[in-house]
Amino acid sequence: MYSIGQVSARSGVNIETIRYYERKGILPAPARTQSGRRQYDRDDLSRLRFVRKCRDLGFSMSDAKALLGLAISGGMNCGEAKPIAQAHLDAVVKKMAELARLREALRSLVDACREPSSECPMLGLIFEVSDIPA
Amino acid sequence: MYSIGQVSARSGVNIETIRYYERKGILPAPARTQSGRRQYDRDDLSRLRFVRKCRDLGFSMSDAKALLGLAISGGMNCGEAKPIAQAHLDAVVKKMAELARLREALRSLVDACREPSSECPMLGLIFEVSDIPA
DNA sequence: TGTGCAACCTGTAGCGGCTACAGGATCAAG
DNA sequence: CTTGATCCTGTAGCCGCTACAGGTTGCACA
Incomplete structure:
Protein backbone atom coordinates (compact mmCIF):
# COMPACT_ATOMS: atom_id res chain seq x y z
CA MET A 1 0.00 0.00 0.00
CA ASN A 77 -5.11 -8.56 -28.39
CA CYS A 78 -2.78 -7.23 -31.07
CA GLY A 79 -5.76 -6.77 -33.32
CA GLU A 80 -6.77 -3.72 -31.38
CA ALA A 81 -3.50 -2.50 -29.95
CA LYS A 82 -1.32 -2.62 -33.04
CA PRO A 83 -3.34 -0.19 -35.20
CA ILE A 84 -3.19 2.39 -32.44
CA ALA A 85 0.57 2.10 -32.24
CA GLN A 86 0.93 2.02 -36.02
CA ALA A 87 -1.15 5.17 -36.41
CA HIS A 88 0.95 6.91 -33.81
CA LEU A 89 4.13 5.76 -35.50
CA ASP A 90 2.83 7.15 -38.80
CA ALA A 91 2.07 10.45 -37.11
CA VAL A 92 5.57 10.61 -35.66
CA VAL A 93 7.11 9.95 -39.08
CA LYS A 94 4.91 12.63 -40.62
CA LYS A 95 5.82 15.09 -37.91
CA MET A 96 9.49 14.43 -38.51
CA ALA A 97 9.08 15.21 -42.20
CA GLU A 98 7.40 18.50 -41.29
CA LEU A 99 10.20 19.36 -38.91
CA ALA A 100 12.78 18.51 -41.57
CA ARG A 101 11.17 21.02 -43.93
CA LEU A 102 11.09 23.57 -41.14
CA ARG A 103 14.72 22.93 -40.32
CA GLU A 104 15.81 23.55 -43.90
CA ALA A 105 13.77 26.72 -44.16
CA LEU A 106 15.21 28.00 -40.89
CA ARG A 107 18.73 27.08 -41.95
CA SER A 108 18.49 29.05 -45.14
CA LEU A 109 17.12 32.01 -43.20
CA VAL A 110 19.85 31.87 -40.60
CA ASP A 111 22.47 31.38 -43.32
CA ALA A 112 21.24 34.52 -45.03
CA CYS A 113 22.58 36.42 -42.02
CA ARG A 114 26.20 35.47 -42.63
CA GLU A 115 27.74 38.86 -43.18
CA PRO A 116 26.58 41.57 -40.78
CA SER A 117 24.12 43.83 -42.53
CA SER A 118 22.08 46.68 -41.22
CA GLU A 119 19.11 45.40 -43.19
CA CYS A 120 18.71 41.91 -41.81
CA PRO A 121 18.24 39.64 -44.85
CA MET A 122 16.39 37.10 -42.76
CA LEU A 123 13.63 39.45 -41.76
CA GLY A 124 13.58 40.68 -45.34
CA LEU A 125 13.06 37.14 -46.54
CA ILE A 126 10.16 36.53 -44.22
CA PHE A 127 8.59 39.76 -45.39
CA GLU A 128 9.26 38.94 -49.01
CA VAL A 129 7.58 35.59 -48.89
CA SER A 130 4.61 37.28 -47.33
CA ASP A 131 4.56 40.01 -49.92
CA ILE A 132 1.26 41.13 -51.30
CA PRO A 133 0.52 39.29 -54.56
CA ALA A 134 -2.87 40.72 -55.39
CA MET B 1 -8.74 49.12 -47.13
CA ASN B 77 19.24 44.19 -37.24
CA CYS B 78 20.60 40.66 -37.54
CA GLY B 79 22.19 41.09 -34.16
CA GLU B 80 18.82 40.63 -32.51
CA ALA B 81 16.94 38.58 -35.06
CA LYS B 82 19.48 35.89 -35.80
CA PRO B 83 19.81 34.48 -32.26
CA ILE B 84 16.05 34.05 -32.08
CA ALA B 85 16.04 32.08 -35.31
CA GLN B 86 19.13 30.11 -34.33
CA ALA B 87 17.60 29.14 -30.99
CA HIS B 88 14.46 28.01 -32.73
CA LEU B 89 16.47 26.03 -35.26
CA ASP B 90 18.33 24.34 -32.41
CA ALA B 91 15.01 23.48 -30.78
CA VAL B 92 13.73 21.97 -34.02
CA VAL B 93 16.85 19.85 -34.38
CA LYS B 94 16.51 18.71 -30.79
CA LYS B 95 12.86 17.87 -31.26
CA MET B 96 13.71 15.81 -34.34
CA ALA B 97 16.20 13.79 -32.34
CA GLU B 98 13.54 13.10 -29.72
CA LEU B 99 11.09 12.02 -32.38
CA ALA B 100 13.72 9.76 -33.95
CA ARG B 101 14.12 7.96 -30.63
CA LEU B 102 10.37 7.69 -30.32
CA ARG B 103 10.07 6.35 -33.84
CA GLU B 104 12.57 3.58 -33.17
CA ALA B 105 10.91 2.61 -29.92
CA LEU B 106 7.51 2.51 -31.59
CA ARG B 107 8.88 0.52 -34.50
CA SER B 108 10.27 -2.16 -32.25
CA LEU B 109 6.96 -2.33 -30.41
CA VAL B 110 4.93 -2.59 -33.59
CA ASP B 111 7.38 -5.14 -34.99
CA ALA B 112 6.89 -7.27 -31.89
CA CYS B 113 3.33 -7.83 -33.13
CA ARG B 114 4.39 -9.64 -36.30
CA GLU B 115 2.76 -12.99 -35.74
CA PRO B 116 -0.79 -12.87 -34.38
CA SER B 117 -0.74 -13.76 -30.73
CA SER B 118 -3.47 -13.78 -28.16
CA GLU B 119 -1.10 -12.17 -25.68
CA CYS B 120 -0.10 -8.98 -27.48
CA PRO B 121 3.69 -8.71 -27.10
CA MET B 122 3.56 -4.96 -27.54
CA LEU B 123 1.36 -4.39 -24.53
CA GLY B 124 3.50 -6.88 -22.68
CA LEU B 125 6.58 -4.88 -23.51
CA ILE B 126 5.10 -1.66 -22.25
CA PHE B 127 4.10 -3.38 -19.05
CA GLU B 128 7.47 -5.03 -18.70
CA VAL B 129 9.40 -1.82 -18.95
CA SER B 130 7.15 -0.42 -16.29
CA ASP B 131 7.56 -3.42 -14.05
CA ILE B 132 8.00 -2.87 -10.38
CA PRO B 133 11.72 -2.87 -9.54
CA ALA B 134 11.55 -2.22 -5.81
C1' DT C 1 -0.04 15.50 25.65
C1' DG C 2 0.98 19.30 22.98
C1' DT C 3 3.08 21.21 18.85
C1' DG C 4 4.77 21.84 14.58
C1' DC C 5 5.38 20.62 10.05
C1' DA C 6 5.01 17.51 6.16
C1' DA C 7 1.88 15.42 3.37
C1' DC C 8 -2.44 15.08 1.89
C1' DC C 9 -7.31 16.87 0.29
C1' DT C 10 -10.61 19.67 -3.10
C1' DG C 11 -11.34 23.14 -6.31
C1' DT C 12 -9.99 26.50 -9.41
C1' DA C 13 -7.10 29.10 -12.65
C1' DG C 14 -3.31 29.46 -15.78
C1' DC C 15 -0.11 28.17 -19.86
C1' DG C 16 0.01 28.35 -25.53
C1' DG C 17 -2.46 28.80 -29.65
C1' DC C 18 -6.07 28.68 -31.14
C1' DT C 19 -11.38 27.41 -32.19
C1' DA C 20 -16.23 27.72 -31.45
C1' DC C 21 -19.91 29.32 -29.89
C1' DA C 22 -23.91 32.90 -28.12
C1' DG C 23 -26.22 36.90 -28.77
C1' DG C 24 -26.25 41.06 -30.83
C1' DA C 25 -25.28 45.00 -34.50
C1' DT C 26 -24.64 46.41 -39.18
C1' DC C 27 -24.22 46.31 -44.20
C1' DA C 28 -25.44 45.46 -49.00
C1' DA C 29 -28.37 43.37 -52.42
C1' DG C 30 -32.90 42.37 -54.18
C1' DC D 1 -38.08 46.65 -46.31
C1' DT D 2 -36.46 42.35 -45.67
C1' DT D 3 -33.12 38.92 -45.85
C1' DG D 4 -28.74 36.96 -45.19
C1' DA D 5 -23.90 37.69 -44.93
C1' DT D 6 -20.63 39.77 -42.26
C1' DC D 7 -19.13 41.86 -38.47
C1' DC D 8 -18.86 42.84 -33.15
C1' DT D 9 -17.80 41.39 -27.97
C1' DG D 10 -17.27 38.07 -24.58
C1' DT D 11 -16.85 33.64 -22.92
C1' DA D 12 -15.81 28.69 -22.82
C1' DG D 13 -13.53 24.66 -24.63
C1' DC D 14 -9.48 21.81 -26.40
C1' DC D 15 -4.72 19.15 -24.55
C1' DG D 16 -1.74 17.88 -20.83
C1' DC D 17 -0.45 19.37 -17.41
C1' DT D 18 1.15 22.79 -13.42
C1' DA D 19 0.40 25.82 -9.66
C1' DC D 20 -1.80 27.73 -6.53
C1' DA D 21 -5.33 28.68 -2.21
C1' DG D 22 -7.21 27.23 1.74
C1' DG D 23 -8.26 23.44 4.44
C1' DT D 24 -7.50 18.59 6.81
C1' DT D 25 -4.65 14.81 8.44
C1' DG D 26 -0.51 12.01 10.09
C1' DC D 27 3.53 11.55 12.45
C1' DA D 28 7.79 12.66 14.93
C1' DC D 29 9.67 14.74 18.78
C1' DA D 30 9.78 17.37 23.31
Whole structure:
Protein backbone atom coordinates (compact mmCIF):
# COMPACT_ATOMS: atom_id res chain seq x y z
CA MET A 1 0.00 0.00 0.00
CA TYR A 2 1.39 3.29 -1.15
CA SER A 3 0.45 6.89 -0.56
CA ILE A 4 0.15 9.18 -3.54
CA GLY A 5 3.55 10.62 -2.69
CA GLN A 6 5.06 7.15 -2.77
CA VAL A 7 3.58 6.16 -6.13
CA SER A 8 4.68 9.54 -7.42
CA ALA A 9 8.25 8.82 -6.36
CA ARG A 10 8.13 5.25 -7.66
CA SER A 11 6.61 6.14 -11.02
CA GLY A 12 8.21 9.50 -11.65
CA VAL A 13 4.77 10.99 -12.22
CA ASN A 14 3.94 14.26 -10.50
CA ILE A 15 1.37 14.05 -7.71
CA GLU A 16 -0.86 16.63 -9.35
CA THR A 17 -0.62 14.72 -12.62
CA ILE A 18 -1.69 11.49 -10.94
CA ARG A 19 -4.79 13.16 -9.54
CA TYR A 20 -5.36 14.67 -12.95
CA TYR A 21 -5.25 11.24 -14.59
CA GLU A 22 -7.76 10.01 -12.06
CA ARG A 23 -10.10 12.94 -12.70
CA LYS A 24 -9.87 12.34 -16.43
CA GLY A 25 -10.65 8.67 -16.03
CA ILE A 26 -7.29 7.51 -17.39
CA LEU A 27 -6.62 5.67 -14.16
CA PRO A 28 -9.22 4.01 -11.95
CA ALA A 29 -9.79 5.69 -8.62
CA PRO A 30 -7.75 3.92 -5.95
CA ALA A 31 -8.96 2.90 -2.52
CA ARG A 32 -9.11 5.48 0.24
CA THR A 33 -8.16 5.45 3.88
CA GLN A 34 -10.76 6.29 6.49
CA SER A 35 -9.63 9.88 6.40
CA GLY A 36 -9.98 10.03 2.64
CA ARG A 37 -6.41 9.67 1.50
CA ARG A 38 -5.67 7.72 -1.65
CA GLN A 39 -4.22 4.25 -1.11
CA TYR A 40 -2.52 2.55 -4.06
CA ASP A 41 -1.64 -1.12 -4.37
CA ARG A 42 0.86 -2.85 -6.65
CA ASP A 43 -1.58 -3.02 -9.55
CA ASP A 44 -2.38 0.66 -9.29
CA LEU A 45 1.31 1.38 -9.48
CA SER A 46 1.73 -0.89 -12.52
CA ARG A 47 -1.10 0.86 -14.30
CA LEU A 48 0.33 4.27 -13.54
CA ARG A 49 3.71 3.19 -14.87
CA PHE A 50 2.05 1.81 -17.98
CA VAL A 51 0.35 5.12 -18.62
CA ARG A 52 3.57 6.97 -17.98
CA LYS A 53 5.38 4.75 -20.46
CA CYS A 54 2.67 5.38 -23.05
CA ARG A 55 2.99 9.12 -22.55
CA ASP A 56 6.77 8.86 -22.83
CA LEU A 57 6.17 7.11 -26.15
CA GLY A 58 4.16 10.13 -27.20
CA PHE A 59 0.74 8.48 -27.14
CA SER A 60 -2.18 10.79 -26.44
CA MET A 61 -4.04 10.37 -23.19
CA SER A 62 -6.97 8.75 -24.96
CA ASP A 63 -4.59 6.31 -26.66
CA ALA A 64 -2.98 5.58 -23.32
CA LYS A 65 -6.40 4.96 -21.83
CA ALA A 66 -7.36 2.65 -24.68
CA LEU A 67 -4.09 0.71 -24.51
CA LEU A 68 -4.35 0.33 -20.77
CA GLY A 69 -7.91 -0.90 -21.20
CA LEU A 70 -6.72 -3.51 -23.71
CA ALA A 71 -3.85 -4.56 -21.50
CA ILE A 72 -6.08 -4.95 -18.46
CA SER A 73 -9.05 -6.65 -20.09
CA GLY A 74 -7.32 -10.02 -20.32
CA GLY A 75 -7.47 -9.79 -24.07
CA MET A 76 -4.10 -8.19 -24.76
CA ASN A 77 -5.11 -8.56 -28.39
CA CYS A 78 -2.78 -7.23 -31.07
CA GLY A 79 -5.76 -6.77 -33.32
CA GLU A 80 -6.77 -3.72 -31.38
CA ALA A 81 -3.50 -2.50 -29.95
CA LYS A 82 -1.32 -2.62 -33.04
CA PRO A 83 -3.34 -0.19 -35.20
CA ILE A 84 -3.19 2.39 -32.44
CA ALA A 85 0.57 2.10 -32.24
CA GLN A 86 0.93 2.02 -36.02
CA ALA A 87 -1.15 5.17 -36.41
CA HIS A 88 0.95 6.91 -33.81
CA LEU A 89 4.13 5.76 -35.50
CA ASP A 90 2.83 7.15 -38.80
CA ALA A 91 2.07 10.45 -37.11
CA VAL A 92 5.57 10.61 -35.66
CA VAL A 93 7.11 9.95 -39.08
CA LYS A 94 4.91 12.63 -40.62
CA LYS A 95 5.82 15.09 -37.91
CA MET A 96 9.49 14.43 -38.51
CA ALA A 97 9.08 15.21 -42.20
CA GLU A 98 7.40 18.50 -41.29
CA LEU A 99 10.20 19.36 -38.91
CA ALA A 100 12.78 18.51 -41.57
CA ARG A 101 11.17 21.02 -43.93
CA LEU A 102 11.09 23.57 -41.14
CA ARG A 103 14.72 22.93 -40.32
CA GLU A 104 15.81 23.55 -43.90
CA ALA A 105 13.77 26.72 -44.16
CA LEU A 106 15.21 28.00 -40.89
CA ARG A 107 18.73 27.08 -41.95
CA SER A 108 18.49 29.05 -45.14
CA LEU A 109 17.12 32.01 -43.20
CA VAL A 110 19.85 31.87 -40.60
CA ASP A 111 22.47 31.38 -43.32
CA ALA A 112 21.24 34.52 -45.03
CA CYS A 113 22.58 36.42 -42.02
CA ARG A 114 26.20 35.47 -42.63
CA GLU A 115 27.74 38.86 -43.18
CA PRO A 116 26.58 41.57 -40.78
CA SER A 117 24.12 43.83 -42.53
CA SER A 118 22.08 46.68 -41.22
CA GLU A 119 19.11 45.40 -43.19
CA CYS A 120 18.71 41.91 -41.81
CA PRO A 121 18.24 39.64 -44.85
CA MET A 122 16.39 37.10 -42.76
CA LEU A 123 13.63 39.45 -41.76
CA GLY A 124 13.58 40.68 -45.34
CA LEU A 125 13.06 37.14 -46.54
CA ILE A 126 10.16 36.53 -44.22
CA PHE A 127 8.59 39.76 -45.39
CA GLU A 128 9.26 38.94 -49.01
CA VAL A 129 7.58 35.59 -48.89
CA SER A 130 4.61 37.28 -47.33
CA ASP A 131 4.56 40.01 -49.92
CA ILE A 132 1.26 41.13 -51.30
CA PRO A 133 0.52 39.29 -54.56
CA ALA A 134 -2.87 40.72 -55.39
CA MET B 1 -8.74 49.12 -47.13
CA TYR B 2 -9.75 45.59 -46.22
CA SER B 3 -12.37 44.15 -43.91
CA ILE B 4 -11.30 41.42 -41.51
CA GLY B 5 -12.87 38.87 -43.83
CA GLN B 6 -10.76 40.14 -46.71
CA VAL B 7 -7.46 40.08 -44.82
CA SER B 8 -8.41 36.64 -43.59
CA ALA B 9 -8.88 35.45 -47.17
CA ARG B 10 -5.72 37.21 -48.38
CA SER B 11 -3.54 35.96 -45.54
CA GLY B 12 -5.01 32.54 -44.96
CA VAL B 13 -5.40 33.37 -41.29
CA ASN B 14 -8.71 32.58 -39.63
CA ILE B 15 -10.82 35.59 -38.65
CA GLU B 16 -11.01 34.49 -35.04
CA THR B 17 -7.25 34.03 -35.01
CA ILE B 18 -6.69 37.54 -36.34
CA ARG B 19 -8.77 39.00 -33.53
CA TYR B 20 -6.91 36.74 -31.13
CA TYR B 21 -3.57 38.10 -32.33
CA GLU B 22 -4.87 41.61 -31.79
CA ARG B 23 -6.06 40.81 -28.28
CA LYS B 24 -2.71 39.28 -27.46
CA GLY B 25 -0.84 42.31 -28.76
CA ILE B 26 0.93 40.38 -31.54
CA LEU B 27 -0.61 42.70 -34.09
CA PRO B 28 -1.38 46.38 -33.59
CA ALA B 29 -5.08 47.23 -33.49
CA PRO B 30 -6.20 48.42 -36.92
CA ALA B 31 -8.36 51.44 -37.67
CA ARG B 32 -12.11 51.18 -37.26
CA THR B 33 -15.03 52.35 -39.34
CA GLN B 34 -17.63 54.60 -37.77
CA SER B 35 -19.69 51.57 -36.91
CA GLY B 36 -16.74 49.92 -35.20
CA ARG B 37 -15.62 47.44 -37.82
CA ARG B 38 -11.92 46.77 -38.26
CA GLN B 39 -10.31 48.37 -41.29
CA TYR B 40 -6.95 47.05 -42.44
CA ASP B 41 -4.54 48.72 -44.82
CA ARG B 42 -1.70 47.26 -46.85
CA ASP B 43 0.76 47.45 -43.97
CA ASP B 44 -1.62 45.69 -41.62
CA LEU B 45 -1.92 42.91 -44.18
CA SER B 46 1.87 42.67 -44.55
CA ARG B 47 2.29 42.41 -40.81
CA LEU B 48 -0.34 39.73 -40.56
CA ARG B 49 1.35 37.77 -43.32
CA PHE B 50 4.69 38.18 -41.59
CA VAL B 51 3.26 36.76 -38.39
CA ARG B 52 1.63 33.94 -40.27
CA LYS B 53 4.91 33.12 -41.94
CA CYS B 54 6.65 33.09 -38.58
CA ARG B 55 4.04 30.73 -37.19
CA ASP B 56 4.41 28.50 -40.25
CA LEU B 57 8.12 28.40 -39.49
CA GLY B 58 7.21 27.17 -36.02
CA PHE B 59 8.17 30.31 -34.11
CA SER B 60 6.26 30.90 -30.90
CA MET B 61 3.89 33.83 -30.74
CA SER B 62 6.29 35.77 -28.56
CA ASP B 63 9.09 35.12 -31.05
CA ALA B 64 6.81 36.23 -33.87
CA LYS B 65 5.99 39.36 -31.94
CA ALA B 66 9.67 40.07 -31.31
CA LEU B 67 10.65 39.44 -34.92
CA LEU B 68 7.85 41.63 -36.20
CA GLY B 69 8.95 44.33 -33.80
CA LEU B 70 12.51 44.12 -35.13
CA ALA B 71 11.32 44.13 -38.73
CA ILE B 72 9.10 47.15 -38.17
CA SER B 73 11.43 49.26 -36.07
CA GLY B 74 13.61 50.29 -39.00
CA GLY B 75 16.51 48.46 -37.43
CA MET B 76 16.09 45.08 -39.13
CA ASN B 77 19.24 44.19 -37.24
CA CYS B 78 20.60 40.66 -37.54
CA GLY B 79 22.19 41.09 -34.16
CA GLU B 80 18.82 40.63 -32.51
CA ALA B 81 16.94 38.58 -35.06
CA LYS B 82 19.48 35.89 -35.80
CA PRO B 83 19.81 34.48 -32.26
CA ILE B 84 16.05 34.05 -32.08
CA ALA B 85 16.04 32.08 -35.31
CA GLN B 86 19.13 30.11 -34.33
CA ALA B 87 17.60 29.14 -30.99
CA HIS B 88 14.46 28.01 -32.73
CA LEU B 89 16.47 26.03 -35.26
CA ASP B 90 18.33 24.34 -32.41
CA ALA B 91 15.01 23.48 -30.78
CA VAL B 92 13.73 21.97 -34.02
CA VAL B 93 16.85 19.85 -34.38
CA LYS B 94 16.51 18.71 -30.79
CA LYS B 95 12.86 17.87 -31.26
CA MET B 96 13.71 15.81 -34.34
CA ALA B 97 16.20 13.79 -32.34
CA GLU B 98 13.54 13.10 -29.72
CA LEU B 99 11.09 12.02 -32.38
CA ALA B 100 13.72 9.76 -33.95
CA ARG B 101 14.12 7.96 -30.63
CA LEU B 102 10.37 7.69 -30.32
CA ARG B 103 10.07 6.35 -33.84
CA GLU B 104 12.57 3.58 -33.17
CA ALA B 105 10.91 2.61 -29.92
CA LEU B 106 7.51 2.51 -31.59
CA ARG B 107 8.88 0.52 -34.50
CA SER B 108 10.27 -2.16 -32.25
CA LEU B 109 6.96 -2.33 -30.41
CA VAL B 110 4.93 -2.59 -33.59
CA ASP B 111 7.38 -5.14 -34.99
CA ALA B 112 6.89 -7.27 -31.89
CA CYS B 113 3.33 -7.83 -33.13
CA ARG B 114 4.39 -9.64 -36.30
CA GLU B 115 2.76 -12.99 -35.74
CA PRO B 116 -0.79 -12.87 -34.38
CA SER B 117 -0.74 -13.76 -30.73
CA SER B 118 -3.47 -13.78 -28.16
CA GLU B 119 -1.10 -12.17 -25.68
CA CYS B 120 -0.10 -8.98 -27.48
CA PRO B 121 3.69 -8.71 -27.10
CA MET B 122 3.56 -4.96 -27.54
CA LEU B 123 1.36 -4.39 -24.53
CA GLY B 124 3.50 -6.88 -22.68
CA LEU B 125 6.58 -4.88 -23.51
CA ILE B 126 5.10 -1.66 -22.25
CA PHE B 127 4.10 -3.38 -19.05
CA GLU B 128 7.47 -5.03 -18.70
CA VAL B 129 9.40 -1.82 -18.95
CA SER B 130 7.15 -0.42 -16.29
CA ASP B 131 7.56 -3.42 -14.05
CA ILE B 132 8.00 -2.87 -10.38
CA PRO B 133 11.72 -2.87 -9.54
CA ALA B 134 11.55 -2.22 -5.81
C1' DT C 1 -0.04 15.50 25.65
C1' DG C 2 0.98 19.30 22.98
C1' DT C 3 3.08 21.21 18.85
C1' DG C 4 4.77 21.84 14.58
C1' DC C 5 5.38 20.62 10.05
C1' DA C 6 5.01 17.51 6.16
C1' DA C 7 1.88 15.42 3.37
C1' DC C 8 -2.44 15.08 1.89
C1' DC C 9 -7.31 16.87 0.29
C1' DT C 10 -10.61 19.67 -3.10
C1' DG C 11 -11.34 23.14 -6.31
C1' DT C 12 -9.99 26.50 -9.41
C1' DA C 13 -7.10 29.10 -12.65
C1' DG C 14 -3.31 29.46 -15.78
C1' DC C 15 -0.11 28.17 -19.86
C1' DG C 16 0.01 28.35 -25.53
C1' DG C 17 -2.46 28.80 -29.65
C1' DC C 18 -6.07 28.68 -31.14
C1' DT C 19 -11.38 27.41 -32.19
C1' DA C 20 -16.23 27.72 -31.45
C1' DC C 21 -19.91 29.32 -29.89
C1' DA C 22 -23.91 32.90 -28.12
C1' DG C 23 -26.22 36.90 -28.77
C1' DG C 24 -26.25 41.06 -30.83
C1' DA C 25 -25.28 45.00 -34.50
C1' DT C 26 -24.64 46.41 -39.18
C1' DC C 27 -24.22 46.31 -44.20
C1' DA C 28 -25.44 45.46 -49.00
C1' DA C 29 -28.37 43.37 -52.42
C1' DG C 30 -32.90 42.37 -54.18
C1' DC D 1 -38.08 46.65 -46.31
C1' DT D 2 -36.46 42.35 -45.67
C1' DT D 3 -33.12 38.92 -45.85
C1' DG D 4 -28.74 36.96 -45.19
C1' DA D 5 -23.90 37.69 -44.93
C1' DT D 6 -20.63 39.77 -42.26
C1' DC D 7 -19.13 41.86 -38.47
C1' DC D 8 -18.86 42.84 -33.15
C1' DT D 9 -17.80 41.39 -27.97
C1' DG D 10 -17.27 38.07 -24.58
C1' DT D 11 -16.85 33.64 -22.92
C1' DA D 12 -15.81 28.69 -22.82
C1' DG D 13 -13.53 24.66 -24.63
C1' DC D 14 -9.48 21.81 -26.40
C1' DC D 15 -4.72 19.15 -24.55
C1' DG D 16 -1.74 17.88 -20.83
C1' DC D 17 -0.45 19.37 -17.41
C1' DT D 18 1.15 22.79 -13.42
C1' DA D 19 0.40 25.82 -9.66
C1' DC D 20 -1.80 27.73 -6.53
C1' DA D 21 -5.33 28.68 -2.21
C1' DG D 22 -7.21 27.23 1.74
C1' DG D 23 -8.26 23.44 4.44
C1' DT D 24 -7.50 18.59 6.81
C1' DT D 25 -4.65 14.81 8.44
C1' DG D 26 -0.51 12.01 10.09
C1' DC D 27 3.53 11.55 12.45
C1' DA D 28 7.79 12.66 14.93
C1' DC D 29 9.67 14.74 18.78
C1' DA D 30 9.78 17.37 23.31
